[in-house]
Amino acid sequence: MGMSVTISAATGQDAEQIFRLQYLCFQSEAALYGNYRIDPLVQTLDSVREEVAADCVFVARLGQEVVGSVRGRATEDGAASIGKLCVHPRLQGHGIGARLLRAAESSLVEERGAKRFRLHTGHRSESNLRLYRRVGYETVGTAEGTDGVPMIVLEKPAETYATTA
Numbered sequence: 001m002g003m004s005v006t007i008s009a010a011t012g013q014d015a016e017q018i019f020r021l022q023y024l025c026f027q028s029e030a031a032l033y034g035n036y037r038i039d040p041l042v043q044t045l046d047s048v049r050e051e052v053a054a055d056c057v058f059v060a061r062l063g064q065e066v067v068g069s070v071r072g073r074a075t076e077d078g079a080a081s082i083g084k085l086c087v088h089p090r091l092q093g094h095g096i097g098a099r100l101l102r103a104a105e106s107s108l109v110e111e112r113g114a115k116r117f118r119l120h121t122g123h124r125s126e127s128n129l130r131l132y133r134r135v136g137y138e139t140v141g142t143a144e145g146t147d148g149v150p151m152i153v154l155e156k157p158a159e160t161y162a163t164t165a
């Protein structure tokens with residue numbers, strides 16, 4: 001369809017666009033759970049800025065516009081956590097989400113020495129679960145979000161990254 005979306009590391013200047021994009025993208029999740037207090041909707045701009053400075057944050061860009069984002073963070077136990085994956089509603093279903101996920105995984109391995117990746121999604125978010133399972137994640141448990149939404153926790157070992165990239 002002639003669109004050229006590029007994936008790159010986010011800079012401080014992207015924080016505001018990421019903040020607005022996630023607010024837009026997670027409306028569908030909020031509606032699915034009837035809960036508008038989910039983390040991505042209540043996160044402050046300052047908190048997004050802090051994540052961009054400290055974590056492995058990637059953006060998808062179409063021209064000057066940020067149309068997708070993902071965050072990755074190393075944790076104590078070596079299972080890096082990946083979160084807040086989002087793609088602008090008008091550009092979903094073209095593989096941008098999967099590309100962002102790969103970019104986060106790759107940098108978590110190369111820059112943070114990740115051995116495993118962990119992510120979570122709401123228990124009723126079927127298309128998210130399909131995307132994660134397709135790229136090798138398996139359910140390892142359940143958790144309750146700070147907002148009370150039941151979540152499914154998925155993981156995959158980092159060594160599968162090399163073969164699925």
Ligand SMILES: CC(C)(COP(=O)(O)OP(=O)(O)OC[C@H]1O[C@@H](n2cnc3c(N)ncnc32)[C@H](O)[C@@H]1OP(=O)(O)O)[C@@H](O)C(=O)NCCC(=O)NCCS
Nearest residue numbers: 025085086087092093094095096097098120121127130131
């Ligand atoms: C989850 C989300 C980031 C996925 O982004 P995306 O860019 O649409 O993801 P992809 O395009 O890689 O995959 C989505 C679907 O498009 C399909 N697809 C991917 N590339 C395609 C292509 N070139 N042509 C046709 N379909 C394609 C995939 O097979 C997948 O189909 P499925 O839903 O039936 O499994 C996006 O839907 C979103 O922002 N959702 C709201 C926020 C959210 O819930 N985030 C996840 C929190 S855990």
